[in-house]
Amino acid sequence: MAGIRIAPEDEGLKRNVLTTTVDRMLAWARSSSVWPVQFGLACCAIEMIATTTSKFDIARFGMEAFRASPRQSDLMIVAGRVSQKMAPVVRHIYEQMLEPKWVIAMGDCASCGGVYNNYALVQGVDKIVPVDVYVAGCPPRPEALLYGLMKLQEKIREQGRAGTFRREPVSVR
Amino acid sequence: MRGAADLTPVQAFLQDCLGEAVLEVHRFRQDATVLVSPERILDALAAVREDPWRFVMLTDLTAWDRYPAEPRFEVVYHLLSLERRERLRIKTRVPSHDPVLPTAVPLFRGANWFERELWDLFGIRFHGHPDLTRILMPDDWEGHPLRKDYPLTEEPVEFKGHVPKVPSEIIPYVPPPRRDDP
Amino acid sequence: MITRETITINMGPQHPSTHGVLRLVLELEGEVVVSCKPVIGYLHTGIEKEMEYRTYHQNITLVDRIEYLSSYHEELAYCLAVEKLLGIDVPKRAQYIRVIMAELNRIASHLVWLGTSALDLNVSSLLMYCFRDREEIMELSEIVSGQRMMPGYFRIGGVQQDLPEEFFPRVRRFLDEFPRRLEEYEALLTHNLVWRERNEGVAVLRPEDALAYGVTGPVLRGSGIAYDVRKAFPYSSYDEFEFDVPLGKNGDAYDRYLVRMEEMRQSRRIVLQALDRLPEGPVLIDDRKVALPPRRELVRSMEAVIHQFKLVSEGIHPPKGEAYAAVESPRGEKGYYIVSDGSNRPVRVRVRSPSFSNLQALPVMVQGGMLADVVVAIASIDIVLGDVDR
Numbered sequence: 001m002a003g004i005r006i007a008p009e010d011e012g013l014k015r016n017v018l019t020t021t022v023d024r025m026l027a028w029a030r031s032s033s034v035w036p037v038q039f040g041l042a043c044c045a046i047e048m049i050a051t052t053t054s055k056f057d058i059a060r061f062g063m064e065a066f067r068a069s070p071r072q073s074d075l076m077i078v079a080g081r082v083s084q085k086m087a088p089v090v091r092h093i094y095e096q097m098l099e100p101k102w103v104i105a106m107g108d109c110a111s112c113g114g115v116y117n118n119y120a121l122v123q124g125v126d127k128i129v130p131v132d133v134y135v136a137g138c139p140p141r142p143e144a145l146l147y148g149l150m151k152l153q154e155k156i157r158e159q160g161r162a163g164t165f166r167r168e169p170v171s172v173r
Numbered sequence: 174m175r176g177a178a179d180l181t182p183v184q185a186f187l188q189d190c191l192g193e194a195v196l197e198v199h200r201f202r203q204d205a206t207v208l209v210s211p212e213r214i215l216d217a218l219a220a221v222r223e224d225p226w227r228f229v230m231l232t233d234l235t236a237w238d239r240y241p242a243e244p245r246f247e248v249v250y251h252l253l254s255l256e257r258r259e260r261l262r263i264k265t266r267v268p269s270h271d272p273v274l275p276t277a278v279p280l281f282r283g284a285n286w287f288e289r290e291l292w293d294l295f296g297i298r299f300h301g302h303p304d305l306t307r308i309l310m311p312d313d314w315e316g317h318p319l320r321k322d323y324p325l326t327e328e329p330v331e332f333k334g335h336v337p338k339v340p341s342e343i344i345p346y347v348p349p350p351r352r353d354d355p
Numbered sequence: 356m357i358t359r360e361t362i363t364i365n366m367g368p369q370h371p372s373t374h375g376v377l378r379l380v381l382e383l384e385g386e387v388v389v390s391c392k393p394v395i396g397y398l399h400t401g402i403e404k405e406m407e408y409r410t411y412h413q414n415i416t417l418v419d420r421i422e423y424l425s426s427y428h429e430e431l432a433y434c435l436a437v438e439k440l441l442g443i444d445v446p447k448r449a450q451y452i453r454v455i456m457a458e459l460n461r462i463a464s465h466l467v468w469l470g471t472s473a474l475d476l477n478v479s480s481l482l483m484y485c486f487r488d489r490e491e492i493m494e495l496s497e498i499v500s501g502q503r504m505m506p507g508y509f510r511i512g513g514v515q516q517d518l519p520e521e522f523f524p525r526v527r528r529f530l531d532e533f534p535r536r537l538e539e540y541e542a543l544l545t546h547n548l549v550w551r552e553r554n555e556g557v558a559v560l561r562p563e564d565a566l567a568y569g570v571t572g573p574v575l576r577g578s579g580i581a582y583d584v585r586k587a588f589p590y591s592s593y594d595e596f597e598f599d600v601p602l603g604k605n606g607d608a609y610d611r612y613l614v615r616m617e618e619m620r621q622s623r624r625i626v627l628q629a630l631d632r633l634p635e636g637p638v639l640i641d642d643r644k645v646a647l648p649p650r651r652e653l654v655r656s657m658e659a660v661i662h663q664f665k666l667v668s669e670g671i672h673p674p675k676g677e678a679y680a681a682v683e684s685p686r687g688e689k690g691y692y693i694v695s696d697g698s699n700r701p702v703r704v705r706v707r708s709p710s711f712s713n714l715q716a717l718p719v720m721v722q723g724g725m726l727a728d729v730v731v732a733i734a735s736i737d738i739v740l741g742d743v744d745r
Contacts, residue, residue: 038371042398042741043423043504045375046467050493053486083744085311086376086397089368115417117340119318119326120310120401137660139504195391201676202439229566232681232712237703249692251679251707255580259586260677283569286715309396318404318547324624325401327409341408348671349697 004108015018025161030100031153033062037073044107047139049077052136056142057147061149070096075128077145077153081109082122094129102156104148108138182259183226190220206262213252214265214295215275221252221261222280228252228261234287236278236295237354240321245269245295266346267328295317361389368397372475372730373739379687379713379729386725395586398744406704410670411437411511415438419505421706422742424467427453429682434702435590436680437511437693439675448669449513450592451738455629456499456508457591457682459526462533463492464471464685465615468742469540472612472734476553481543488536491529498522510632510673512640526630537619545613547679554609558720558732561606568719569712571689572696574736578606584683591682595623608735615737620686645671664718670699686710686737710742 016046030050040048048117052058052066070093083092094103105125108114109132113123132155180198187207188332192219197208209217223226232247233251244266252261267274268333276299277284288299289308296317307314316323329337365371373379378593382389402421416434419426431453438445445453460578470485493503499514499522500506508515544550560570562578575645576583583600585593601617603610631711639646647666648659674697681690687709694703718731 017640025291037369039369041376043420044503046423047480049471050486050490053490054483055487055490070369080399081400082397083397084314085399086368089376089397093369113328115420116400116402116405117325117330118405119323120399120404123328141503202442202678204677204679206677231706232568232688233569233690233692233707234569235692235705235707237705249705251690251692255582255587260588261680281563281569281710282567285717286711307396309399311396315540319399325404344410344413344668344670344699347672347699349675350672 008060021160024157024160027157030160031156033065033066034075034102034149034152034156035067035073036063036075036077037070037093038066038068038099039076039090040076041078041082041086042109044079044110044139047142048077048106048145051099051145058149061153063149066172070094071098073097074100075102075104077104078110078125078129078131079106079107081107081114081116082125082128083120084122087122087128090125091128100133102152103129104133104135104145104152105150106135106145107140108136111136114138136168181259181261181328183221183228183259186226187220187307188265191217200264204260204262206264208264208266211265211267214263215277215280217263218250218277218280220301221263226254227256228254228259230255231277231281231283232260234284234291236297238295238319238321239266239268243268244297247270247324248274248291248297272297273300274298275300278302292346293317296320359384366729374471374731374733374738375580376584376734377740377743381726381729384731386727388721388724388726388729391721393449393714393717395714395740395743398740399743400745403704403706403744407701410699411673411701412666413672414512414701415509416507418706420506420741421688421738421745422463422686423504423682423710424593425460425684425686427456427509428682428689430506431457431591432680432682432684432689434509434511435682436674436678436693437671439678440676440693440695441511441645441671441678442674443512443525443640443642445513445591446637447634448517449638449640450532451629452514452518452638453509453591454593454596455518455526455626455633456496456506458497458625458629459492461622461685463489463617464493465619466732468615468685468737472731472737473544475730475734476550478543478550481540484536484540488533491525495522495526495529498525500597507629508691510639510646510648513638513643515639520559523624523630530627532619533623537616541616541708545616549611553731554607554612554735556605556607556609557724557728558608558721558735559606559646562718564716564719565606570714570716572683572685572709572713573611573618574713574716576600577603577611577614579604581739584681584688588681590680595649595744596628596660598625608731611735641701672697672699681707684709686739688712689742704745706742708742708745710736710738710740714738714743 017098068092133148133152137144184269186199188313194210230253232253236246246267250263291297292305293307326337331337358404361382361384363382368376368378378391378394401657417430466485467487470482475480500508560578564580565575600620601614642680643662648713651660675697677694679692681688692705696702721729
């Protein structure tokens with residue numbers, strides 16, 4: 001409500017009119033209806049599915065619409081280990097998504113290679129795509145993934161406040 | 174190491190049937206194992222598939238690298254007889270300079286992907302295979318990962334205050350103990 | 356002149372209905388599938404090579420993650436193979452605990468299969484119901500081992516710790532309610548016209564083909580061949596329990612569905628028997644060269660401290676040789692072939708994965724069928740890509 005001067009006879013307006021910036025509006029809309037793309041790779045995908053089911057209910061965050069097509073989604077939750085053969089596919093799917101887009105690296109394998117350190121796996125999906133939130137765990141509990149998603153929502157709203165598109169990752173323990 | 178006291182009937186049959194080609198026969202922890210020379214491996218598989226043995230299912234076809242011992246690769250066929258509820262392991266060894274075996278696909282169709290996996294991971298070729306291409310690694314991968322001279326390709330992990338280590342060195346390799354154990 | 360051409364389409368690694376990162380290259384003539392070529396390897400993790408660089412105990416954490424929906428069966432198979440190599444016996448109480456956890460895991464795995472298969476055919480509410488029941492089993496797993504998935508609970512020589520007190524009333528409550536839940540799911544699907552139309556006669560696998568490809572598990576039993584590792588080569592006291600092994604007749608997707616529903620009932624039967632007859636005793640073998648000593652001994656005995664140190668910093672040294680042990684996982688025969696040279700690391704650990712062999716039979720199942728039946732076929736085989744690619 002900064003910078004708006006209201007005349008005394010229009011005091012009632014203050015109770016009925018809310019002013020904000022366009023960036024904040026967009027950030028509020030974007031953060032409340034993030035649509036992930038179906039990208040479950042391995043074990044973390046099962047916990048991701050468990051997050052969508054009724055006990056943990058991702059729908060209360062507006063994210064139950066997991067789109068099959070990357071063109072229609074905003075968020076890529078890389079859930080699982082990324083092998084050398086799958087790495088070009090991850091990049092391809094990421095590039096097909098439209099801006100603004102975000103990436104959550106779910107699980108230890110996607111964050112840093114996890115339990116495995118060998119010829120077959122990419123040690124962390126941030127070698128291929130820029131990651132916004134890392135959710136640690138092997139596999140992370142559905143509550144951990146929800147916390148990561150809430151952190152992502154905070155990050156999106158901050159982008160609205162700051163008006164910039166910051167790309168520093170936030171780590172969740 | 175020919176013949177121990179308690180060979181199974183099928184092991185005795187293979188010894189009679191193939192004679193010189195059976196290099197080793199033993200039972201370790203109740204697993205019946207027969208080591209056959211590579212030229213007669215298909216004969217061995219076909220012989221045990223017939224009546225009365227009926228080892229009709231090839232449950233597994235795998236190999237391991239005995240580097241630096243020669244012959245280098247030991248290819249292992251695990252067979253199963255459903256009616257007799259019996260398992261059999263038939264092994265053969267191929268050298269490193271020419272690791273070729275005849276394909277078992279005409280006998281067991283399921284050997285198709287197993288042999289592709291062995292080509293991919295070990296470099297063992299199967300003569301007569303319909304489509305011997307890589308199956309697990311990307312198509313343009315070089316090298317055969319499960320060989321002992323192929324490195325694990327670990328990234329060193331930073332530990333606070335210590336020299337960066339690779340995870341497999343945290344508990345290092347300890348060779349077999351020098352004991353006269355039975 | 357009319358020419359006929361086939362279209363080649365790619366059912367890519369990222370697809371809602373492939374149950375993981377499976378790629379199918381399908382050649383279609385209209386809607387009819389002329390040929391199907393699965394391309395795998397998108398989840399190849401190099402676990403078998405990784406296991407050659409770790410000790411036998413460290414590998415228990417790695418094997419959990421191969422067939423991630425049935426981790427207890429993986430651990431069981433691995434521990435059985437190492438115990439066979441060592442030639443040791445596991446205490447009776449530990450064997451019964453292993454059976455209980457494995458059968459609960461089978462129920463959980465079949466619930467995931469049911470939920471995701473139904474989701475493929477647009478019965479999306481069933482996914483929520485099945486996962487609700489699975490959550491109960493996940494909580495039981497958490498009570499027992501501390502983790503929902505990837506428990507790391509079985510050890511070489513037994514299990515890590517005894518079942519806590521709060522496990523027993525909870526599992527009995529779950530098992531009491533479970534038949535009613537199963538009846539609800541069957542009421543929804545079994546005689547449902549749409550479900551039957553889409554599953555009967557679809558993805559037929561003849562018994563000869565199943566044997567030729569080395570198919571095991573509910574897919575083989577759906578084709579009419581009665582082979583269950585628990586009955587053929589009993590392990591971990593399974594011969595002391597009474598249970599039936601359901602068989603199908605036609606080898607189509609509907610028979611596999613019926614087989615798995617009945618298997619869930621039989622698993623419940625086994626768990627109830629095991630709970631009723633659970634013997635007292637230790638849960639970990641007493642051999643200090645194989646299993647860690649209990650913590651309270653460490654304050655009293657120097658020898659225990661030395662054994663603990665040796666086991667943790669060096670590991671066990673099985674004798675030189677090889678062993679193969681198999682269990683009946685929810686997907687089929689899961690076997691471990693371990694070669695040892697006497698050192699503290701295995702020379703070769705080979706995972707005989709049931710999904711690898713079952714998937715090889717997919718082209719035979721979908722040949723000549725419709726494109727929409729490919730989805731049903733993949734769902735009815737119940738593959739786990741981590742198991743296929745290792």
